Structure formats: C-alpha cells, structure tokens
Amino acid sequence: MTEKIILDCDPGHDDALAILLAAGDPRCELLAVTTVAGNQTIDKVTRNARAVCTIAGVDVPVARGAAGPLVREAIVAPDYHGESGLDGPVLPTPTVGLDERRAAELIVETVLSHEPGTVTLVPTGPLTNIALALALEPRLAGLVKRVVLMGGSYTRGNRTPAAEFNILADPEAAEAVFAGSWPVTMVGLDLTHQALADDAFRGRVRALGTPLAAFVDELLEFFTAAYAARGFPAPAVHDLCAVAAALDPGVMTYRDAFVTVETAGRWTTGMTVTDFDGDLGRPLTTSVAVGLDRDRLWDMTVAAIAALGG
Amino acid sequence: MTEKIILDCDPGHDDALAILLAAGDPRCELLAVTTVAGNQTIDKVTRNARAVCTIAGVDVPVARGAAGPLVREAIVAPDYHGESGLDGPVLPTPTVGLDERRAAELIVETVLSHEPGTVTLVPTGPLTNIALALALEPRLAGLVKRVVLMGGSYTRGNRTPAAEFNILADPEAAEAVFAGSWPVTMVGLDLTHQALADDAFRGRVRALGTPLAAFVDELLEFFTAAYAARGFPAPAVHDLCAVAAALDPGVMTYRDAFVTVETAGRWTTGMTVTDFDGDLGRPLTTSVAVGLDRDRLWDMTVAAIAALGG
Amino acid sequence: MTEKIILDCDPGHDDALAILLAAGDPRCELLAVTTVAGNQTIDKVTRNARAVCTIAGVDVPVARGAAGPLVREAIVAPDYHGESGLDGPVLPTPTVGLDERRAAELIVETVLSHEPGTVTLVPTGPLTNIALALALEPRLAGLVKRVVLMGGSYTRGNRTPAAEFNILADPEAAEAVFAGSWPVTMVGLDLTHQALADDAFRGRVRALGTPLAAFVDELLEFFTAAYAARGFPAPAVHDLCAVAAALDPGVMTYRDAFVTVETAGRWTTGMTVTDFDGDLGRPLTTSVAVGLDRDRLWDMTVAAIAALGG
Amino acid sequence: MTEKIILDCDPGHDDALAILLAAGDPRCELLAVTTVAGNQTIDKVTRNARAVCTIAGVDVPVARGAAGPLVREAIVAPDYHGESGLDGPVLPTPTVGLDERRAAELIVETVLSHEPGTVTLVPTGPLTNIALALALEPRLAGLVKRVVLMGGSYTRGNRTPAAEFNILADPEAAEAVFAGSWPVTMVGLDLTHQALADDAFRGRVRALGTPLAAFVDELLEFFTAAYAARGFPAPAVHDLCAVAAALDPGVMTYRDAFVTVETAGRWTTGMTVTDFDGDLGRPLTTSVAVGLDRDRLWDMTVAAIAALGG
Numbered sequence A, B, C, D: 001m002t003e004k005i006i007l008d009c010d011p012g013h014d015d016a017l018a019i020l021l022a023a024g025d026p027r028c029e030l031l032a033v034t035t036v037a038g039n040q041t042i043d044k045v046t047r048n049a050r051a052v053c054t055i056a057g058v059d060v061p062v063a064r065g066a067a068g069p070l071v072r073e074a075i076v077a078p079d080y081h082g083e084s085g086l087d088g089p090v091l092p093t094p095t096v097g098l099d100e101r102r103a104a105e106l107i108v109e110t111v112l113s114h115e116p117g118t119v120t121l122v123p124t125g126p127l128t129n130i131a132l133a134l135a136l137e138p139r140l141a142g143l144v145k146r147v148v149l150m151g152g153s154y155t156r157g158n159r160t161p162a163a164e165f166n167i168l169a170d171p172e173a174a175e176a177v178f179a180g181s182w183p184v185t186m187v188g189l190d191l192t193h194q195a196l197a198d199d200a201f202r203g204r205v206r207a208l209g210t211p212l213a214a215f216v217d218e219l220l221e222f223f224t225a226a227y228a229a230r231g232f233p234a235p236a237v238h239d240l241c242a243v244a245a246a247l248d249p250g251v252m253t254y255r256d257a258f259v260t261v262e263t264a265g266r267w268t269t270g271m272t273v274t275d276f277d278g279d280l281g282r283p284l285t286t287s288v289a290v291g292l293d294r295d296r297l298w299d300m301t302v303a304a305i306a307a308l309g310g
Ligand SMILES: [Ca+2]
Pocket: A009, A010, A011, A012, A014, A015, A038, A039, A124, A125, A239
C-alpha cells in the first residue's frame, strides 16, 4: 500500500533531499512536484526542482507556483541556501519538462482526479500554493487525505526569535492552511532540529558510491557550512522529515494541539502558536511531531538514495 | 470606443444595478460576470447574479468564485440585503448558464486572451477573487488596464466605525489588491454616500414603464427600507458608482493617495488607510473618487435601463 | 458658579491660548497647570507654560510632568510649533515658580483635596500625566467631575491619516483615559478644525491694543504660517476649544459614542475609534464634540484676553 | 557587602517564599516591600504581603501599589494560588503597618534617598508599579543598580502558549521596563521550571522544625497540588529565584539578549520576545537566566528560613 503524495517545495537543500526520498522510497507514489517562491525566487527554485528531478529520474508533472506570498513582500534565504537556492553541487540542465498548469491548479486537478481521501499534500516551502488551491477549490479540504507540512515551531523560530522561515514567508497562507478543515500534521523545528545530518549519516550516503550519492554529499557539504556559521554541528534536514512523516507512521511521535499563526504581532508575526493544553479553548486538531526515531529516518533515506541508483 | 469590463460582484441590490448599467450602457463591453461570497453566501449571490443577468438579457460567461475570504471567517450582510442577498422582487429562474471555470481562473484567462491594457476589472464585492487571480498569475498586474473597485472609505466605515463591508469581509485580499502594481481606483463610501437613490431618481426609473424598470423599483423599495432603518433618507447605490467610474471619466473627481488596508488592528481591521498628503512616505498611486456628478450618474443609469428594454 | 480646572498642557501655541482663556474667563477657577512632553520636550514645554503663566499673571501651582509616553518613543511637533515649541513671540523669563511635585502627583493631591465631583481635568497634550494619575490613584475616576480633552478625531487624523497628534504621542495613556470610569468629553479635530483663527478673530484681538494682545497676535502669526504650509487658510486653535468646552456648556454640541484607541494597528495606531451607532456593542459613554458656536468661542476668548489686561 | 533590595510582589505562594529569602538571607538588606495586583486583587495581595512580613518578622515599609494594569483589564490566578491568593496555611492578622505612600512613590523616594547604583528592584508580580515609578521619575533608570524580575520565557508561556502570567497581566508595563535604560535581568519560566520544590527540598524545610518551617510546608502543600493538576511533579517556586539571582551572582548562568514584549499580537500578547542572536538587529542588553544551580538555591533558602527562626 503506497502513499500518493504531491510534494510542494522550494529547493532548497533539504527540499532536494525530500524529493529524493519521495522518489526513491517504495512506499511513495509521487504524483507531482510543485514549486513555490521561498528559499529563492520562483524562477530559481523551479529550475532547482527540475534539476533534482532530472538527477533522480523523477518523471511526474512539475508545475511552477506562486511567485510570492499572498499579501506580504517576499523574503528569501540565501544565508542557508546560497544565491542559487541550491549552492554547492553543479546542477544538470533539467530534462524534466514543466507542466503548463500553475501549481495551485495542478494540485486541485490532481486531488479531484484521485479517489477522495487518498492524496497527501506535503508542503516543504511557504504555504502559498496550498492556500491558493484551497481558496480556489474549498472542496479540497474534504478530499485530501492530509497535509503534512514542514514549518513552524512550538518553542523558538529560526528566522526571528518567534518565527520559522516557511511560516514567516507567508503567514496568511499558513494561517489558512492550519485553519482548513483537513487533517494537518506539523513537522516543525522542534522535530527537525533532531534531524541533524551528521558525519555518520553522510558517511553512509557516501558509501553508496553512486553519482547521486556524491551529489547528495555535495549538497550536505554546503549545507553543513551554512549551519556551522550559526553554531550547529550539522545541518537540519527539515523537509526530508516531512516526507518521512507522510510515508512512515512510525518514524515520529506526535501530540495533538491547536495551532494557528500570529499575523498581527509587532515581533511575533509568523509564529505558530501551539496550544497543547487547551488554554485557548480551541479543539486540538493539529498533529504536531515531537519525537524522532533518527535511525529510522536515516535508514529510509539511505535506502531511497540507493534505490534510485544513479 | 468601449470599455472592456469584467464585473466581479456579490449581488446585492446595488450589485444588481451595477450589472444593469454594465449591460445597458453603450460604452461598456461586458466580458464576464464573476461572483464572490460577500453580501450572502456564494450559492446565493451566484444565483442572484444569474437571475439578474437573465432579466437583463446579459449573455456573457458567468463564473462562480470564492466561497469565503482568503484567511478569515466569512461575514454576510442580511441587514442590508435580506436573507436571499437580493430580497424584494421575485427573481426569475436563471436561464443564463454557469461557466465551468472558477472565477479567478476565468478572470486570468479573459485578461490573457485580450490585448494588454484593455480589460478593466470592476470588483463590487470582497476582493477575494481579484487577489486570487493576481496570486495565480502575477503578470495580470501588467496586463489589466485598471481595477476600479467599490470599497473602503477615507473617513468612516459602515460595518464598523473604521471599516467598509467589502474590505472588512476580506482585508488580506484587499491589501493585496491595493498593493498590486496595477492602477487602482477606489470608489468608497465617501463617494457612494453621495449617490442616494432618492424618490426623484426612482420616479425617473418608474416612468420607463418596463418590467425591468419595475424590477429595479422593487429592488430600491427593499433597499430604501433597509437604509431607512439606519437613518438614511435613501439607499446608497454603491456598486453602481464603480461601474459608472469605469465607463465615464467625467462622472467623478479624484485625488491621488496611498491606500492600504489595516489588517492588524484591534478595532480598525478592514480600514482603508488613505494618505492624500504623503504623511506615510509612500507613493500616491491609488486614485480615490471624491466628488460625484450625481445628475450624470442618474442620467446614464436611467438610459441604460431604458436601453435594456425588458 | 465657577468651574475648577486643572489644565494639563504641552505649550504649544494653542495651549498658550488655552491657558489665557482659563486664566481670564470669569467662569474658570484655575487650580493648577501641569506640563507633559508633547509638542516639544518636557523642558521646553515647561518653560513655555511658565512663561505664558507669567505673561498672563497666573498664580497657581505649575508642575512638571512626564518626559515621554508610558511605553513608546517620544515624538514632537516642530513643524507646527517650531523648535522652542512656542516659536514666534519673544518669551519673558518666567517668574512663576515650579511646584516641587510631579504633575501626576499634583493632580492626584489637588483632586483629593477638593470636594468630590468638582474638579475638571482639561488635558491639551498627550495623556501621559492623566493616565499616570489614574493608575497611581484609581479613586480619581470617582472623584473627578469630568475629563475634557483635546485629542483624537472621528474621521481623519493630522499626524497620520488615522491619528491625531496628542493621541498618537501616547496611545496607551489615551486608551486608559478613555477606558476610565469617569465622564470623558472628547474635543477632537472634527470640532477644532471648525475653530480656525482667521483674520477677523485676529483683528478683534489686535484691537484690544494691549501687550498681551500683541503677544497673542505674534503667536497666531507663526501658527498661521505653519498651517498655511499644510493648506489651511488659518490655524486651528485646538486646545482653546477644550477649555471653552469645560467652561461653557453652550459653546458646542455633542454626540454620545464609545471611544477607544487603536494601539495594535500597522497603520492606525493612535486612532480614536469612535462608535456613535453601537456597532461595536459597547456603551456610548464618551461625549464627543461635533458642532461649534464659533462666534461664542471667539467672544469668550477676546473677553478673556481683555480681562487679563496686560 | 549586602544588596539593598526593594521587593515588589503579589503574594502568591512563591512571592511568600521570596519575602522569606529576602528577609532571612544575610546578604540582603531589604529596604521595602511593595504590592501589586496580580495573582489576586490588590487588597488580597497586600494583606498577604503584610501577613507574611508579620510571620517573618520583617520590619520595613510595606506599601500598597497598583490595583490593575496600566491599560488592560486585570487578570488573576486563583487556579494556582486560590481565592485568597495564598490559600493553604492560616494567615495571621498582620501587625506590620501599611506605609502611607503609594508603591510607585515609595519606590521612587527610596531609590532617590540612597546612593546611586546601590538599590536593586526585584519585581515578582506584574510590572505595573515599576513602570509607574519609572514614568513618574525617569531619573530612576540611571539611579537603580538593576532590575531583577521574575517574568517571561524564551520558549513557551504558562498562561497562554506564548505568555507567562506576570508579563501577560500588564504587557505595556513590562514593555516599558524592558525598554528602560537600566540593567535588567530576566528570570523567566525556562529558569524557574528548573526550580521545582520537590519532596527532598520540602523535607529539608520541615526538618527545621519551627513554626515558620511548618508555614512554608503548608504553602508548598497547596502549591504542589495546584501544580499537580497541570502535570507538574512539584511546584515551580518562580519568585524565589528572582530574589536568589539578586543576591547571589553564582546561583544562575545567563545569556545576553534583546528582550521586548509583544503587545499587538492576536495570540501572542504578553510574550517576551527574546533574541539571543541579534536577528532583530537590537543590542543585547538584557541578561537572561538560563541555568540554575539548584542545590545552591535550596541551600540558601533553607538557611534563610532557619535564620528567621520563628
Ligand atoms: Ca523548503
């Protein structure tokens, strides 16, 4: 039994790993890859997504999405991902085509064309496309299996003291996604900071000896340096975790919470306000990842890279 | 020389008048009518739009749009428009069909399929569809001739002390529309409260003696009572003014301003902050209607109703 | 029967006129003058207040008050009042002493030492001292006769599109004052922009032929030029109106409203949200000045200046 | 060399312990105890403070302070402290008098009457009095040695997901205190949740065998049950930590941060936004307690209770 997944991303080093896991894990039926402005401009992340799909031999529709957030000015993250959004390895010229549809439209059509309750959305960038798709077609909330997103935090942010990048980049979109009447799983910083791609993991990847493994290693080389500049011993591979959560119910543990997004604060805009205890009097409808089986994550990732050959 | 117009509305009594003016004025080439949840639910306003198009003999694509705002909970306005959204007259069963596309998609495709700089968007409801269309297709900002919207105020609101209904109903969408790099004309309450459909105007309509004129009179009968309950001597036909402004450069006078929407206030959310003097240090890129040639408005409206026959 | 008044001010040209009216009107028993940072720094406005009291022969306690708002950064208004806060005439060296108490403490002690319900507070600057006095001694709310303040607007601001200077300068203090359980009368811009000190009024003052009249004329000379730069035909003598309202029940007309202050807006902080219609569901406990008997205002002002001799 | 301390509190079980430590530790020269509405109404906490001072034999001025926050509606905490604010033990009738001055005035006068740089303010309730004192007398910022406050958090709150009680109870006062140009040390939840008064500590107190020790044990009995209801194995004695930090430089470790208070959020008002990394571009002027030498805290507390005899 496989999971049908639409991966909505802004590659991004960890988005690249997320694509590889989705492409190589036997439990995953990847339906489409869509892009959204985030770590870099929509042009750059779309080129990156196509390049990674080319490397991974992914042959599904790839669609370009939102060029910026619903309301705010766009922000980017060159400090973590470089000017290209995927600095480090040399990227191949993409041979994977670009779907004619816009990302939100592709998401809507793909969900409508599958059995209700079978398609999982996995956003690993700002939530603009997902919010647009839901606004365009409100029935989506009842048709999607669930949304498993990388974003937010229940303690501290990474872009500001309160906000994680993906949520800060489009807080109104994120608010709409958390408020939607579909099941949402939040894989935030508290989880992904448990997934530091350390030397042991990198050694396992390198040991595969394939060109793809070398590509991954080059990605992690750059990403490690970027995180070192912020005092991390190894880089957090955030987006990989969201795909893992979508595929493997046993790789994480969860707590129920009410989650919403602060959009009006002077200092806290983009924060995922996370109420585990019902203090705010709202139903605890979001599943928040709190614990990671790290070995299991690395095992499935190495296996996926191996399975992709390359 | 005619004006190509897409009318995006939430009928609504004054939206109905706006449709009639767009349909009957010889300067107007109506390309499409799209609907948005606002005065009532999307089901009700879509039925109302189709019914009015049927009465007016309008034969253009009519597309159903957003069922609620981008982020917030929906609000409706039964106090002004009744439970149906168009209380008063008996509405015919619509014979006008419903386009298969969603409103935002129809707007995008229609603009893309005409000469750049020729299509004017005239939103007379919450700005959800317009913001969605712009988010889906950012090139729209450079292709649309202008946006002439009914909404906002530069003094006081009507739904709260600070906010006018259309803007309050989807403040984030409104913020995005005002921030878009397209020319925006704001026809707000300060203008439309100069357009009270008094007995003299109603008398001129009735004198036409057609079934359509009788329909308009019944609309105004209900609307007059709704406004009387709020101390107005006659109802403000807000949306009619936006269509008039789109068609006739001489019917109003304007001042340049920077306009944005408050979305973070405790008490002021949905307010159109309007800076005529540059106090906020932003370019004055919005054209704000300030003065109305009332006779000219009534003349063109009566003429349009007459032209539609019926 | 006289009105006992404490005048809390930030002179300021119109504050100076307010002091003169309070000093010279036979209905006024001026108990104290207190100062607050606003139009200029606390040092400057305190010197100005003492200089004006010296000119007017006022012999009541004058106390220095807050050097800045409760929470925010201070703002000043040199564009209207010059670098000194009272540019134009040469000011005399003050001979009026400075009370040892801080303004808020003097206000509290003065109110406590008079019969309950007899003392009116007339703030014509930011509301910092008044809020501090109320916070220090909550019983004040039940002991003061009323607060008649110059500040706010129910349509548009003067410092930003939404905010009037006095309220913007300390919005939290203003919020506390409007929320206090004492009667509040708001004399805002909608009223004071009806009180433009035009040539006719200035002519009447000059005709008094006294040195004090000449001083007033010099004040108005500077103030007229400052307002001319903003397109006004004559300067609005805001603060004078508040004293007039405190002394003469017939000089203005009023409407009841709920008034609060926006403190959380991106664009609207400092706005006096004014609900005349109960749309916000709060009791309409503030009396808002809406109409001015201009002749009556000028008559009492000319009479007060005449009565002061000088 | 002793530390001169003014303890500003809202007893409260942990405030009571804070009083005892301040009273009994040989390094502390307690100058005054002031009260502020917080855990309960100002009447209740003032009675509690006097009762605890009576028990502890404290003979310093005790002054009643603010009855509520600067701007907002008051909140109380009966869920943690009971209806009396100090439920559990039977309180004696206070024999300690009440100073005639208001708390803010007593604080100002006390600081002004000591050598500059010698008096430490230790607020363990909402920061209303401290903000009032600073607003009344801005020179305080240059005269106080430092402010060591219990409040806030750099991860999660206790009253809402984002806000700790003391800060939430008067966020504007807290914002003013953190923004003041005096040294501030924040002892927040991240620290105080390391100070759970467990059975071992309680056993040591009981072993003292004095009536005072029995009183403390009764306090902790009630407090333990209140925290058990929230899933804590033992109660966090927050306020005790602030006094300890003021007296003993070695009991905690600290990190520099910029700290401010969110006052405009929909969900995050009262949050202490804590930037350790300079992401917000502000100087890191607040010292934030991060690590606790628990044994040292318990040792000094037991010693203080022992020293007080009783
Ligand atoms: Ca990403």
